[in-house]
Amino acid sequence: MLSRRNGILFIEEVSAVEIAEKYGTPVYITSKTQLEKNIKAYNQAFPDAEKLYAVKANNNLALMKIIASNGFGADVFSSGELYLALLAGFSREKMLFNGNSKRDDEIEMGILSGIKFSVDSIDELNTIQSIAEKEGREVEIAFRINPDIDPKTHPKIATGLKESKFGIPEEQAVKVYEMALSMKNVSPKGVHCHIGSQILETSPFVSAMRKIGKIAEEIEKLGIELEFLDIGGGLGIDYEGKGAITPEDLARDILPVFEEIRSSLRSDPKLWLEPGRSIVGNTTILLTRVNAVKKGYRNFVAVDAGFNLLIRPAMYGSYHRVLVANKEGGEEEIYTIVGPICESGDVLARDRKLPRVEKGDLIAILDTGAYGFSMSSQYNGRPRCAEVLVEGSRTALIRERESFGDLVCKQRIPEWI
Numbered sequence: 001m002l003s004r005r006n007g008i009l010f011i012e013e014v015s016a017v018e019i020a021e022k023y024g025t026p027v028y029i030t031s032k033t034q035l036e037k038n039i040k041a042y043n044q045a046f047p048d049a050e051k052l053y054a055v056k057a058n059n060n061l062a063l064m065k066i067i068a069s070n071g072f073g074a075d076v077f078s079s080g081e082l083y084l085a086l087l088a089g090f091s092r093e094k095m096l097f098n099g100n101s102k103r104d105d106e107i108e109m110g111i112l113s114g115i116k117f118s119v120d121s122i123d124e125l126n127t128i129q130s131i132a133e134k135e136g137r138e139v140e141i142a143f144r145i146n147p148d149i150d151p152k153t154h155p156k157i158a159t160g161l162k163e164s165k166f167g168i169p170e171e172q173a174v175k176v177y178e179m180a181l182s183m184k185n186v187s188p189k190g191v192h193c194h195i196g197s198q199i200l201e202t203s204p205f206v207s208a209m210r211k212i213g214k215i216a217e218e219i220e221k222l223g224i225e226l227e228f229l230d231i232g233g234g235l236g237i238d239y240e241g242k243g244a245i246t247p248e249d250l251a252r253d254i255l256p257v258f259e260e261i262r263s264s265l266r267s268d269p270k271l272w273l274e275p276g277r278s279i280v281g282n283t284t285i286l287l288t289r290v291n292a293v294k295k296g297y298r299n300f301v302a303v304d305a306g307f308n309l310l311i312r313p314a315m316y317g318s319y320h321r322v323l324v325a326n327k328e329g330g331e332e333e334i335y336t337i338v339g340p341i342c343e344s345g346d347v348l349a350r351d352r353k354l355p356r357v358e359k360g361d362l363i364a365i366l367d368t369g370a371y372g373f374s375m376s377s378q379y380n381g382r383p384r385c386a387e388v389l390v391e392g393s394r395t396a397l398i399r400e401r402e403s404f405g406d407l408v409c410k411q412r413i414p415e416w417i
């Protein structure tokens with residue numbers, strides 16, 4: 001997706017310098033070809049599984065339309081994500097409403113949309129039953145099980161440990177499925193777990209698969225006909241350029257375990273996956289312009305994007321590779337790339353060796369397609385940036401840059417002040 005021509009960074013057949021001139025900076029730039037490559041890798045590795053794209057990773061409609069049109073379903077975590085996923089064209093049959101704290105109106109919207117639910121608590125189960133009864137609907141559900149597995153990733157994105165807020169403890173699984181079976185408008189069809197994100201080994205997935213399989217066996221005894229076993233998302237990507245496991249690696253290690261489980265069951269469930277990062281992460285760069293270079297305790301390069309647009313480094317200490325996009329070669333120096341936000345934590349990349357940087361240069365921050373724009377904010381009164389899609393030599397604006405109007409459009413000043 002990225003190459004150099006006369007020292008200038010190209011995204012597919014388009015120069016980063018041209019994109020910056022045409023659309024301004026900061027700007028997220030996505031390669032459609034890379035996105036399709038990632039989708040294909042999943043479709044080839046898991047031809048028989050249902051792939052549900054995790055909308056939280058990147059909810060741009062144009063990108064989701066590409067993902068939906070390649071046969072993916074959607075994992076949605078709020079009514080807003082459900083709304084966006086429906087607009088993007090994901091099929092309702094392949095949609096799962098996830099989340100540990102759904103409002104009643106969100107549950108109602110999910111039920112009226114006819115999608116399946118991953119239920120995270122007994123309170124949620126009761127709410128689903130009562131709304132479904134009122135609406136005269138039957139709701140297909142799975143319970144999210146907390147399998148207590150260490151995914152060996154950043155603690156903030158490990159979601160299947162005992163102390164995590166997600167899921168129902170394994171030992172309560174049989175009880176909650178029994179409860180669901182006794183309800184008129186709820187129909188248990190699956191088992192769900194999601195153990196974490198940016199996971200770089202297949203073994204935690206294999207352990208999760210086995211745990212889910214054990215629960216499947218137990219609850220089948222209650223008379224449940226299982227339609228899906230969902231092991232969530234979490235496959236990591238290669239942020240550091242050192243290699244990472246691929247969908248193919250994951251398939252090689254979990255499909256035999258899944259088949260073993262399936263053959264031991266009476267019912268014939270499908271495998272479900274919920275990839276987010278590994279679909280969109282490496283498709284996108286954040287292109288940002290240098291406002292100032294300052295020598296001090298460190299050599300600071302101050303750019304026009306900060307944690308308002310990419311919070312991952314500040315929030316998780318995440319590493320993103322950084323390039324100077326408008327030139328290559330020459331003398332190198334060590335720089336720390338910082339944003340324009342009024343906090344010392346607004347560091348995008350620390351101590352990176354780059355060709356000498358000057359005001360006006362362009363910096364590309366790589367692998368920012370997942371949890372980049374989707375976690376952005378307007379902090380410090382900064383309207384969010386534009387998003388651009390590239391395919392070959394064509395480009396299209398897929399999200400307009402926000403304006404000052406977007407900072408005020410929902411605000412009201414009471415007449416009594």
Ligand code: LLP
Binds near residue numbers: 057198234316371
């Ligand atoms: N399914 C569920 C229920 C999830 O909660 C998540 C992510 C996924 C699937 C997709 O996981 P993925 O394949 O993208 O790893 N903001 C953090 C990541 C948070 C992940 C939240 N849940 C980051 O920037 O690293």
